[in-house]
Amino acid sequence: MADIQALEQRLEGISVQDENQDANAHGAAHKSKGSLSHAISLSNLGSQAAQNRMKLPLQKIPTNAQSKTLQATSQTTSTTTTITKITLPSQAAQHQQRHSAESRDSEAEPITLLLPADTKLLKPKNFHLGMFEIGKPLGKGKFGRVYLARDRSTGFVCALKVLHKSELQQNKVEKQVRREIEIQSNLAHPNVLRLYGHFHDTKRIFLILEFAGKGELYKHLRKAQKFPEPLAAQYIAQMASALKYLHKKHVMHRDIKPENILLGLHGELKISDFGWSVHAPNNRRNTMCGTLDYLPPEMFKQGPENWYTEAIDLWSLGVLTYEFLVGEAPFEDTMAMTQRRIVRGDMTVPAFVSADAKDLITKLLVLDPAKRLSLEEVESHPWILKHCVKGERGTHQKSLGDKR
Ligand code: AMP
Secondary structure (H helix, E strand, C coil): CCHHHHHHHHHCCCCCHHHHCCCCHHHHHHCCCCCHHHCCCHHHCCCHHHHHHCECCCCCCCCCCCCCCCECCCCCCCCCCCCCCCCCCCHHHHHHHHHHHHHHHHHCECCEEECCCCCCCCCCEECCHHHEEEEEEEEECCCEEEEEEEECCCCCEEEEEEEEHHHHHHCCCHHHHHHHHHHHCCCCECCECCEEEEEECCCEEEEEECCCCCEEHHHHHHHHCCCCHHHHHHHHHHHHHHHHHHHHCCEECCCCCHHHEEECCCCCEEECCCCCCEECCCCCECCCCCEHHHCCHHHHCCHHHCCECCHHHHHHHHHHHHHHHHCCCCCCCCHHHHHHHHHHCCCCCCCCCCHHHHHHHHHHCCCCHHHCCCHHHHHCCHHHHHHCCCCCCCCCCHHHHCCC
């Protein structure tokens, strides 16, 4: 149990969260990261704005067929990624770690991951903690921390998320974590954060995640207050591309918001946090979940009418577009008022937002889910076409992203 535990103890006094919080007071008060690590009851919440951004408790957990094997996909043996700020333990500490890793290996319970046979670089692999050099902490969630890590044999850089089983049990989120792992490990898209694999020991679960070098989009948004339209349009195009991919796989994310989006080293957007996502082949769910500011009107309906489809992610995309351009969510208010305003579609787009962007927002924030723009229509909307070069839609435009 040595190195991560020791590192965690050593870091106990350091607020890792600080690295991820903007000094901007509004941002700090406003933000309440909703992830599986923040699925806590509303009664524990702080400020009104923070409450609205908290994930709502899951009302009904759908039963998923649980696959026994997980797929991890392409992990190249060389990486062109240059990590300039990687902070690895000293040589002596690394030497000690290697020893402790060896003894730790015997107590870990590795899970065999089946890798797809489409590239000869891949082979079945037992992941375990000793394989990784652990670097600096990247952030902290409610149930654990995320560290920069490097595969000792290949040099592959990734993020290692460490979740404590006891905390998952106490908070009754084991199913949610299992679902997150099942769903995310089967996804491979440039704008969806990759989950390469996972393993566990007696106390902890380790998720091997793609490293998102520029961190949380939320942090960038708070710093900028609002994004310039070209950048916002490129982000929305990337979101549309990712959501199209997810919906094709019958996955609804259900918790789209800036806190759940990370940025890659080149500023490309990566949807993460599949804690509330669901694989719904029949495309219809009636589970109350998500984050109040981003909830669609159909989720507030009672009874048999309370059905919703992947169109919920389209509503959230409208809320996201608004928040990117205005700096706050369109229905932000007291909790009761937010709900009331959502079911009425009561929002105003400020005059400084361009006519094209306003057109996209109002065509996504439509009360009737069937009447919302489709993701294809989002991709070919004049606002997107204006700001995204053909062929680069859905991916990052280097010139803009690198200015951040
Ligand atoms: P989470 O527990 O998933 O909410 O993660 C806590 C924090 O760690 C996030 O807010 C990010 O700042 C950071 N983080 C999580 N995953 C990654 C990743 N794959 N790459 C870089 N930073 C990450």
